[in-house]
Every structure is written in structure tokens, then in C-alpha cells.
Amino acid sequence: MCSIGEDDFGDDGAAHAMAVESLPLGIVLSPGNCSKCDVNSDELYKLNFRTAECRECFLAYARHKFRAALGAAKILPRNAEVLLVLDGSAESLVLLDMLHFAQTQNTFKRLHCNARVVYVEEQQVQGRDPVHLEALQNLSTQYAPFDFYVIELGALPSSMQRIKDYSPSLNANNELIHKLQKLRSLTARQDYLQQQRKNLICSVAQCLRCTHVFESNISVDLATQLLTAIALGRGGSAALDVALLDDRLSGDVKLLRPLKDLNEQEIQFYIHAQRLKPLFQKGSRYGREHGQTASLQNLTSAFVANLQQNYASTVSTVFRTGDKIAANSNPEQSSCVHCRSTLDTELSDTLLAIEYSRSVSEAGVSLYKSGQDLEDLAKKRLENKDGLCHACRAIQAELDSGNLL
Ligand SMILES: [Zn+2]
Ligand SMILES: [Zn+2]
Numbered sequence: 001m002c003s004i005g006e007d008d009f010g011d012d013g014a015a016h017a018m019a020v021e022s023l024p025l026g027i028v029l030s031p032g033n034c035s036k037c038d039v040n041s042d043e044l045y046k047l048n049f050r051t052a053e054c055r056e057c058f059l060a061y062a063r064h065k066f067r068a069a070l071g072a073a074k075i076l077p078r079n080a081e082v083l084l085v086l087d088g089s090a091e092s093l094v095l096l097d098m099l100h101f102a103q104t105q106n107t108f109k110r111l112h113c114n115a116r117v118v119y120v121e122e123q124q125v126q127g128r129d130p131v132h133l134e135a136l137q138n139l140s141t142q143y144a145p146f147d148f149y150v151i152e153l154g155a156l157p158s159s160m161q162r163i164k165d166y167s168p169s170l171n172a173n174n175e176l177i178h179k180l181q182k183l184r185s186l187t188a189r190q191d192y193l194q195q196q197r198k199n200l201i202c203s204v205a206q207c208l209r210c211t212h213v214f215e216s217n218i219s220v221d222l223a224t225q226l227l228t229a230i231a232l233g234r235g236g237s238a239a240l241d242v243a244l245l246d247d248r249l250s251g252d253v254k255l256l257r258p259l260k261d262l263n264e265q266e267i268q269f270y271i272h273a274q275r276l277k278p279l280f281q282k283g284s285r286y287g288r289e290h291g292q293t294a295s296l297q298n299l300t301s302a303f304v305a306n307l308q309q310n311y312a313s314t315v316s317t318v319f320r321t322g323d324k325i326a327a328n329s330n331p332e333q334s335s336c337v338h339c340r341s342t343l344d345t346e347l348s349d350t351l352l353a354i355e356y357s358r359s360v361s362e363a364g365v366s367l368y369k370s371g372q373d374l375e376d377l378a379k380k381r382l383e384n385k386d387g388l389c390h391a392c393r394a395i396q397a398e399l400d401s402g403n404l405l
Contacts, residue, residue, distance in 0.1 A: 024268035028052065045269050048312070055273050062262065062270050066098045067111070069258045075245055076212060076256070082115045083210035084146075085201055086139075087122075088131060088279030091216040093139075094270045095259055099214065100143045113212075117146050118160070118204050120197065122153045124174050135279055137163055149208070153196075157203035179402075186295035188398035191232055191391065195339045202249040213255045218262045223319040224304040231296045233354075233391040237341035242322035248340040263316070264308070336389035338404055343389055351390055355381050358397075 023029065031042045034054035041054035053061070070076050084099060086092045102111035117140070123130040140148035140163045148163040154176030155169070176196060183189045205213050217225065222242040229238035240246045246255040271278065292302040308315045333342045344351070355378035388396060388404070396404045 024265065024272055026265060027269060027272060045273070047265055047269065058269060059273055062094075062266050063098055063101060065261050065266075066095075066258050067102065069244055069261060070111070070256070076111075076113060078112045080113045080212050081208070081210040082113045082212045082214055083201075083205045083208055084115055084117045084214045085216070086117050086119045086148075087216070088119070089216065089281075090267050090271050090276070090278040091218055091221075091259060091262075093276045093278055094262070094267055094274075095214060095216040096139070096143060096146075097270070097274055097276060098258075100146065115146050115214075116149065116208055116210060117143070118149045118151055118201070118208075119163070120151055120153055120201065121168070122197075123168070125153045125176055125180070125193065130168055131279055133166070133168075135277070140164075149204070151200065151204055153200060157200065157207050160204055160207060179399075182400045182402065183395065184398045184400065186290060187232070187297065188395045190295055190297045192395050192404075195392070198249070198255075198339075202251065202253050205249070205253045206251045211253060213249070213253060215255060215257050216259050217257045218259050218264065218267060219319045220264055220304060220308055220315055222257070222260055222322060223307075223315045224301050226318060226322040227304065228297050228300045231300055233394060234339075234341065234389075236344060236389075237339070239322060239325040240341070242319065248335070250340065260319075263312075334387075336392050337387035338392040338395075339389060341389050341391075343387075351382055352378055354390075355379075 026046045026048070028044045028046060029042065030044070031040060032044050032052060033040055034044070034057055035051035036053045036057040039054055043055055044052040045055065045058040046052040047058070050061075076082075082099075084092075084096060086096060096117065099111070099115055102109075103113075103115065105111070119131065119136055121131060122128070136148070136150070140146070149160050150163055150166040151157065151160040152169060152174075154174040159169075176193075180189050180193065183192060201213055205211075226238055226242045229235065229241045234241070237248070240248055242257075242260070244257055244260055246257070249255055270276075290298070292298050304315060304318070307318070335342050352375075356374060359374045359377045359381070386393065386396070392404065
């Protein structure tokens, strides 16, 4: 990622060579005419599928995608209270910069909403280096008047602090870490962590009286998210995992993904154009530890990354397929007490088959039980009123002891 400021260009030979090397592919530092506005520029941006353009034209194009996502569906009420989730990735910085820009426009073009920013510190849970506090404080100064808050993943929502008051807690008694340690598979740990993170963000939004949450997922994240959801048995709610609007959060908080139509190249160009400095590299977000095959999520992520590299257009096809799946959301139907997806009310043959094979494997080699007994047991489990959906029940089954919630 390019993090070299303007001042570094035209320095001595070595520094200049380094600057060129770290430029994202497609940005050319040689004078030429912008194909959009015809102005001569010494920094041209050439996105795949677009002609070379100047910095201003590129920025206008990228920002338009953000505004169009919010505007087309009239999804954000005027003067809404918005909570932006910052995770330190390039994507989240782009979202912050775009929202800030949209707020500083003149009355006519201005996006009318009030924004706050929350940084979710995942250091304890993910076992990685803590965020560089000074870098975070600099961001809060740069993006004034947005208020910045910090919350630690696994902590109570009420422990959230303003950035100026924040100091990392040395509290090793993180309830979430204990829970994660009890889960046998990495697949279950990652799925559980993602749901918990979402629930925490929702609670923070409620504490700050925000009605809308902005997350910075881009198209490749959503393609991964879609395939992961299906692999985890969350197919019934997968559409909401990739949609612009996800209304499964409690307390009527709505989750929006205004960057969903941006791709990685656009993010890289934007980072360069605005000289932003990501706090973390992407991929460290959901703990891609233990290698590509260690969990369903890691495997899916590696698969999509590979697609992206070799068949980039396939990724957008995958992601657009998600748009076409009708979301299974009926307010009349009850929802899962953990992930809040709509519960299947009818007995599904597929789920019954899964429960059946689970019962068989639990009965072991001795097989005291007859086929009918096992089927009855499977049915009983499906009808179990634990309030969990199929996928969350799979997490519960991975828990050594205790309860998921
Ligand atoms: Zn131009
Ligand atoms: Zn669930």
C-alpha cells in the first residue's frame, strides 16, 4: 500500500524509485491529458474498464459510487444519526474520507446526516499488535467534527470511551476470549466472532443513539461473505449478508454497506489519491490464522482471492448473484436469538438429513438405536425451541460446555 506523501516525490534517486515501485498498478506518474476533462495532469489514474483520468475526475467517479449507493434507494433518511465502523483497513479509511467529504459539501450537494466513528479494538481477541493510538488520534483530528470512540471487542458496550479518554485496558478477563477457547473448530470460532462483533456494534450504535451503521465491505468482501454464508448453512439469510441494507440488528438499527460497488483497485487508487494511511493490512480482520484450509471461512476467502487474481469478473458475478437472492425476511416470523436471521418454520428435508447424520455419528459404532429412533431424535432436535437457527446451532454444538449466549 502506498503511504508515501507528496513530499517524497522528486527526492533523491533511491527514494523516487521506491515511490514508483509502491504505486498501485494503473497509476501513471507521467504528464498526459485526462480523457474526461482534458486537463493536463502529471498523475493519471487508469482503472481497468475505464480510460486514464486525472486525480479529480477519478475522485469524483469513486465518490459518486458511494453517493449513488445511498441515494438510489433513498435508504438514508435526512439527518439520520450514523455510526461509521472503523477497523483500520484501507476500505474503512476510504469510507471515512468519503463520508467526511460528503459532509463538507455546500448545501445542495451535502449528505445530510450526523456521523460518529467507532474504532473496534480487536487486539486482545485476535492476538495482534494494538492499534497505534497516535495514528487513531490523528485521524480524529483530521476528520473533525466527527466524534471518535473506541470499544474493545468482547467488552461491555458501556465501556466504550471517547478517543481522547481512551487507554487500552489490561483486563485479561475478556468473556469473549473464554467463549472462543471453548469452541472446538476454527470455523465455529470465526463464525461466532463475526456474529458477536456485529452484536457489539449494534449495542454501540444504540448507546450513541445511532439509527444507521456504515460498514466498509467492498465487492470482493461481499462475494466471500456470500459463499461463506452458504457454506456455513446460512443460505436462508445470505442475501442480507451482502445487501446494501441489512436490517437484522436489534433495536431497529440498520446496517448499510455504501462501498459495496467498489473494487480493490478503486480502493487502492483512492488511498493513493488522498494519501491515506491504513492502520492495518486487510485480511487480519477476521483472524485468517492457521492457513488457508483451517476453516471454511479461510478456504472460501482463499478461493475468492484466487478468483479475483485470475478471473476478476467472476468475483463481481458471484457478488451480483447475492443481490438476486430474495432475502428471507418476514417480520411475522421469529428470528434467531443469536444472529437474528429469520428462522425456518417448516421442517426442511435438508436440515433433517443433516441432523440425522449428526445423530448417527453421535450414536457411534455400536448403533444401539434403530433408524426410526435416530430419525425421531433428529426431528426432536430440529423442533428444539432453543431459538437458534441451523448455523448458530452448529456453533452451539461445537461448544465444549455452557451456552452460546
Ligand atoms: Zn479530469
Ligand atoms: Zn443464528
